[in-house]
Amino acid sequence: MNREEMIESVKAEMPERRWLHVQGVMATSVELANRFGADPVRAELAAILHDVTKYWPTARMEQIIREEQLPQELLDYDKELWHAHVGAFIAERDYGVTDPEILDAIRYHTSGRVGMTLLEKIVCLADYMEPSRDFPGVNKIRSEAEHSVEKALLTGFDGTITFLIEKGKRIFPLTVLARNDMVRQVNGG
Numbered sequence: 001m002n003r004e005e006m007i008e009s010v011k012a013e014m015p016e017r018r019w020l021h022v023q024g025v026m027a028t029s030v031e032l033a034n035r036f037g038a039d040p041v042r043a044e045l046a047a048i049l050h051d052v053t054k055y056w057p058t059a060r061m062e063q064i065i066r067e068e069q070l071p072q073e074l075l076d077y078d079k080e081l082w083h084a085h086v087g088a089f090i091a092e093r094d095y096g097v098t099d100p101e102i103l104d105a106i107r108y109h110t111s112g113r114v115g116m117t118l119l120e121k122i123v124c125l126a127d128y129m130e131p132s133r134d135f136p137g138v139n140k141i142r143s144e145a146e147h148s149v150e151k152a153l154l155t156g157f158d159g160t161i162t163f164l165i166e167k168g169k170r171i172f173p174l175t176v177l178a179r180n181d182m183v184r185q186v187n188g189g
């Protein structure tokens with residue numbers, strides 16, 4: 001499948017508003033990749049596919065998580081987390097993506113994880129700060145991203161964790177671990 005066919009297929013999986021978001025993540029991922037020395041082509045490919053299953057019915061995602069041995073603990077947490085892991089699976093199975101770094105960038109774009117590659121950080125950060133995003137603190141993330149992916153991502157994770165605490169929701173632990181890892185990377189020690 002070439003880039004254009006992939007774009008058409010992904011576009012058909014979501015409403016127009018979400019497609020605008022995906023285009024924002026594509027452009028921002030390319031920009032960040034160029035700024036910080038990652039491969040813009042791979043960053044864009046991960047961005048194209050990152051939300052491919054975002055609008056799938058819950059039952060369809062749950063079936064894949066169960067049948068394809070994706071992490072079962074996902075089922076104990078917010079469904080928002082599922083599309084990232086299911087998306088990576090579908091990127092490989094249906095879109096023929098074999099590059100493990102691209103698949104991981106899709107897989108961890110919502111939660112983050114410890115030891116994120118530069119590509120993973122870039123797609124996760126682009127998802128937070130692409131131009132159509134509008135939430136308290138987004139401009140701080142954008143200005144930090146001028147200089148440091150890690151600092152900007154730490155601000156993003158802090159915001160997500162704070163948001164989840166305020167809403168009384170359970171936190172998928174990978175994000176807490178990712179946040180701690182980012183504190184270490186930003187501050188050292």
Ligand SMILES: Nc1ncnc2c1ncn2[C@@H]1O[C@H](COP(=O)(O)OP(=O)(O)O)[C@@H](O)[C@H]1O
Binds near residue numbers: 081160170
């Ligand atoms: N560690 C986590 N634990 C539980 N829910 C989470 C966690 N991280 C993210 N989420 C949920 O995922 C949402 C964001 O997911 P994301 O893929 O960025 O979706 P969107 O693109 O719609 O913002 C958050 O608003 C939150 O509800």
